Amino acid sequence: MGNITIKLLAKELNLSTAAISKALRDSHDISAVTKQRVLALAAKLDYTPNPYAGSLRRKKSKTIAVVLPEVADSFFSLAINGIEEVAIEKGYHVLIYLSHENFIREKAILKDFQSGRVDGVLLSISAETNDIQHIQDLCNKDVPLVFFDRVCNDIPTAKITTNDYESGYAATQHLIDNGCRNIALLSISNSLAISNKRMEGYQQALKDNGIEYDAANHLLCSNDVLKNNEEIKKILLRKKRPDGVIATVEKLTTAIYLVCKELQLNIPNQIKVISFSNQASANILNPSLTTITQPAFDMGKAAASILFKALEKKNFILKNESLVIPSTLTIRESSTNS
Amino acid sequence: MGNITIKLLAKELNLSTAAISKALRDSHDISAVTKQRVLALAAKLDYTPNPYAGSLRRKKSKTIAVVLPEVADSFFSLAINGIEEVAIEKGYHVLIYLSHENFIREKAILKDFQSGRVDGVLLSISAETNDIQHIQDLCNKDVPLVFFDRVCNDIPTAKITTNDYESGYAATQHLIDNGCRNIALLSISNSLAISNKRMEGYQQALKDNGIEYDAANHLLCSNDVLKNNEEIKKILLRKKRPDGVIATVEKLTTAIYLVCKELQLNIPNQIKVISFSNQASANILNPSLTTITQPAFDMGKAAASILFKALEKKNFILKNESLVIPSTLTIRESSTNS
Incomplete structure (x- = not known):
């Protein structure tokens, strides 16, 4: 029919x-x-x-969008679960859009929202995002927007984050407590607030322990898996080889483990490893992985709850609703003396 | 403004x-x-x-929907990457919807599409989906739909699958070749075609090797992680303990490894393990994991390509476009004699 x-x-x-x-x-x-x-x-x-016809009248699409860099990361898949738990209760659809860490794509996605396709947006920006005009433009169209995890501090709206500075500090201090003096930090961006805060925590912990920061120990990784492996290998082949590595994103864990395997470097005896990671398999890796575990599900849930408040209440001031939910250090074999 | x-x-x-x-x-x-x-x-x-106003005229939303059970599975996150590669080239947005393996939710999502919100749909059904009326209803509204991985054979449209029967057979034969005679199979559905085909391959391999099928070796897992762990533990504590386990979905791998750790069962010496999995960390698990690796990216790409043909060409017959892309057995430590 x-x-x-x-x-x-x-x-x-x-x-x-x-x-x-x-x-x-x-x-x-x-x-x-x-x-x-x-x-x-x-x-x-x-x-x-026809919902398009209906929407002209209602001006409600009963959908919210979640814009993420990727889904192949446990942090984001758990955050989505938290977001959906709230949205389903409210009778809303959740549309997931991926920027693939690409600024141009993120811009195109946000542009698409300007015309009322969705009622509200949850955003975690790409590693490339420096310019914030596209976000500003969307906010100017009165589309409610809440940041989670990867935020832009210059946009006056709600931001759900975790304690990135303290986590960077705790990871570094933990490695120092276990004998490391030459710790490499692997990150994915020089502009993301989360990356910068983790980096600041790392540098402060070094300073507080009388260890000089060595710029050669900071590696900026990309989306290119093979290139990351090569760069990590270079760092681990340096004469002054690091005795500890902090991966500030989950996906770099596999790279570190594989390179150590290839170079026959024993974790944790020759090099200690700690990752910002929510992967369920942390416990069954060889060796089991010490992690900074982020409250991914709760962050997603909190971000969605605040967005729905803005959707339901007129004159709700989003910028007053920021929240910091702390992460946890989970100590396993990869960072301790066996 | x-x-x-x-x-x-x-x-x-x-x-x-x-x-x-x-x-x-x-x-x-x-x-x-x-x-x-x-x-x-x-x-x-x-x-x-206003896209809603425009859509009334154009009848094009320039978006396709991908409906998936979950994203916390490498198969699906890789398939999404394949789908997006094609969609971006075509200038389309990709909306990802999650059913969370829940039939009611899948039904609500598909109902929402009936009214023209998206131009086409890529669908991988939930483990609970027995009734196909909601899919039939959507097809009756002339919304082009392509299945990938988890298909309904009764709906006459394109289906992109992998060789599940052969993969179930190959996994079983590999364990038998490595000395297993009492092999457990862990699946998540009694109705999904992929589950049934993997099961048939498993049973045929047992038969061809003169091993009788034991129904007690088939465990139907759920979405409940703790319950799955308990059920797996029960099987591994049986007097006639299995000497091999096949996990037909990735997420069961962690459960098997953790239960074996708890019961102090050595993989692969006391029990051999093989998983249908695309996880990048397979190689760094303890021990490294033998996998049936599915062509996730290529399956996503193929499904999207066929959907776009239907969107671009009038009178394109979707049901003539089914495709089977084979999986690969990747042998690592978890299934071989050390």
Whole structure:
């Protein structure tokens, strides 16, 4: 059966399209008898209202968008679960958009939202995002937006983050406590606030322990897996080889482990490893992985809850609703003396 | 700046809203000079057309939907990358919807598509999906739909799958070749075609090797992680303890490894393990994991390519376009004699 339209219903019932439309909207202009006839035929013919037409009236799409760099990371997949738990309860659809760490793509996605496709946006920016004009533009169109994890401090809206500075500090201090003096830090961006804060925590911990920061120990990784492996290998082949490594994103863990395997470097005896990671398999790696475990599910849930407050209450001030949920250091074999 | 509407443009230029609308659509009814005035002002005021209004005319949302059980599985995150590679080239947005293995949620998502929110759908059904009426209903509305991985054989459309029967057979034969005689199979559904085919391959391999199938060796797992761990533990504590385990989905790998660790069962000496898995960390697990590696990226790419053919060509027959892309057995430490 083809698409059933209001026009067809009108023809079948010998009514005007306006009358059909009003009857479907339960308007007071239409008698109860007529409404019943319309609804009965609509049900019989399996009529589905066109949401685009409906949206013009309602101005509500009953959907929120989540814009993420990627889903192949446990942090983001757990955050999505937290977001969906809230959205489903509210009867909303969740659309997930991926920027793949690409600024141009993120810009195109946000541009698409300007015209009312979604009622609100949860955003974790790409590693490339320096310019924030596209985010500013969306906010200017009065589309409610909440940041989680990867935020832009210059945009005045709610931001759900974890304690990145303290976590960077704790990871570094833990390695120092276990005898490391030459610790490499692997990150994915020089502009992301989370990367910078982790880096600051790392540098402060070094300083507080009387260890000089060595710029050669900071590696900026990319989206290119093979290139990352090569760069990590170079660092681990340096004469002054690091005795500890902090991976500030989950995906770099596999790279570090594989390079150590290839170079026959024993973890943790020759080099200690700690990752910012939520991967369920941390415990079954060889050796099991010490992690900074982020409250991914709770961060997603909090971000969605605040967004829905803004959707439900007029004059709700998003920028007053920022929240920091702390991460946890989970100590396993990869960072301790065996 | 608030929302710029056609009404506002009309007022500013002293034209009718109909004229503005026609000018923006590049209609022949409007003179070139007027069109230029309208476009210049629209650009100056950063006018964004309302996509819902536009869609009523175009009947194109320039978006496709991907409906998946979950994203915390490397198969699906890689498949998404394959889908997006094609969609981005075509200038389409990809919306990802998660069913969380829940039939009711999958039904609600597909219902939402009936009204034209997206131009086409890529679907991998939930483990709970037995009834296919919701999929039939969507197809009846002429929304092009392509299945990938988890398909419904009763719906006449394109299906991109891998060789699940052969993979189930190969996994089983590999364990038998390495000395196993009592092999457990862990699956997540009694109704999914992929689960059934893997099971059939497993049973046929047992038969071909003169090993009787033992129903107690088949464990149906759920979405409940703790319950799965308990059930796996029960199987591994049986008097007639399995000497091999096949996990037909990736997420069960961690459960098997953790239970073996708890029960102090050595993999591979006391029990051999093989998983249907695309996880990058397979190589760094303790011990490294033998996998049936599915062509996830290629399956996503193929599914999207076929969907776009249907979107671009009238009278394109989707049901003639099914494709089977084979999986690979990657042998590592977890299944071989050390």
